[in-house]
Amino acid sequence: MRSVVYSEAGDAAAVARVEDVPEARAPGAGEVQVAVRVSPVHRGDLVGTSRALPGGASIRALGTEAAGVVTAVGESVSTPRVGDRVAVFPAVGAWSERVTVPAEFAVIVPETVSDEIASIALVNSVTSRDVMRAVEELRSTAAAPDGAPLVVSAAASAVGKLIVRQAVDQGWEVIAVVRSDRSAATVRTHFPDVPVVVTQDERWQRNLARLIDGRPVPVITDAHGGPFVKEILPFLADAGTLVVWGDLAAQPWTLTTSDLLMRELNVRAVSISRWTHRPDDIRAADREAALELAARHPELLAVHATYPLEQLRDAIDAARTNGSGSALLTLN
Structure with missing residues (x-):
């Protein structure tokens, strides 16, 4: 079968390649085999090639999430069954x-959800639910008043839109922070009642302060990282928490200890890589909720373009440079 693999550490565009590899092993007890139809190119997948292969390994398959059809099941598996369309995560080697x-x-996967949407329904939605759990806990601990706004930066990103959707559904006031007018238009299209602050505007901090209007902000969610962290921290209430779930800037933070110390500010990281350690019931609920969210709000799971394996380099370039939706690989 064909699979996207790499055998030496380096930039994904240089080291990832399509290769014929042995067939996937037959499912054992409690396992299923899936014929992959579509798999997204996540930025995290591309970062993975920068790390050396595990000890003794000569090759490693890429990809972590996919949608496809069950072709075989192992012993003791009652669901899913052969022929069912499924979304899978984590699925090491999903670009196979x-x-x-x-x-x-x-x-x-519900019948109303396409393969393309199903292929990106889990990682982004699960991340957003993990962030929301942290936000709910922190707001509760801080005894945040009902009128305390939640500031969501990177609100136009795939995960950011899902965070905004769930926060609005909770009845919270949300203030979206984005980098560009284009991103602001995306947020306004999906959430016309949510105020948006654009950081490219030199007055953005004054605009944000005006929207907050002196109210305490116990939690801000952020995926920008880099120098922006120092700029957004002043809007947190004393003892407030910055919930970090991404690093879009890919630059070092420029904080000093005193930036956190004097007001006892906190930073809490949320990573999809830790989600597999959550309790079984939480993970099961997250998967079901992710597909339900995909069925109700497919517009929040945007697809930029699909690429056959032969256009792997184009898919990688699109995943890195396009901000309007996910780049997908098509197989089978």
Whole structure:
């Protein structure tokens, strides 16, 4: 079968390649085999090639999330069944024609959800739910008043839009922070009642302060990172928490200890890489909720373009440079 692999550390565009590899192993007890139809190119997938291969390994398959059809099941598996369309995560080597994963990693896709949307329904939605759990806990601990706004930076990103959606559904006031007018237009299209602050405007800090209007802000969610962190921290209430779930800037923070110390500010990181350590019931609920969210709000899971494996380099370039939606690889 064909699979995207790499055998030496380096930039994904240089070291990732399509290769014929042995067929995926037959599913064992509690496992299913899935014929992959579509798999997204996440930025995290591309970062993975910068790390050396595990000890003794000569090759490693790329990809972590996919949508496809169950082709075989192992012993003791009652669901999903052969022929079911499923979304799978985590699925190491998802950029392959077939993958074998634990049955619990494969969730049945509703008929109303396309393969393309299903392929990006899990990672982004699960991340947003992990962020929301942290936000809810922190707001509760801080005894945040009902009128305390939640400031969401990177609100036009795939995960940012899902955070805004869930916060609005909770009845919270949300203030969206984005980098460009284009991103602001995206937020306004999906959430016309949510005020938006654009950081390219030199008056953005005054605009944000005006919207906050002196109210305490116990939590800000952020995926920009870099120098922006120092700029957004002053809007946190004393003892407030910055919930960090991404690093779009890919630059070092410019904080000093005193930036946090004097007002006892906190930083809490949320990473999809830790989600597999969550309790089984939480992970199961997250998977089901992710597909339900995809069915109700497919417009929040935007696809930029799809690429066959032969156009792997184009898909990688699109994943790195396009901000309007996900780049997908098509297989089978």
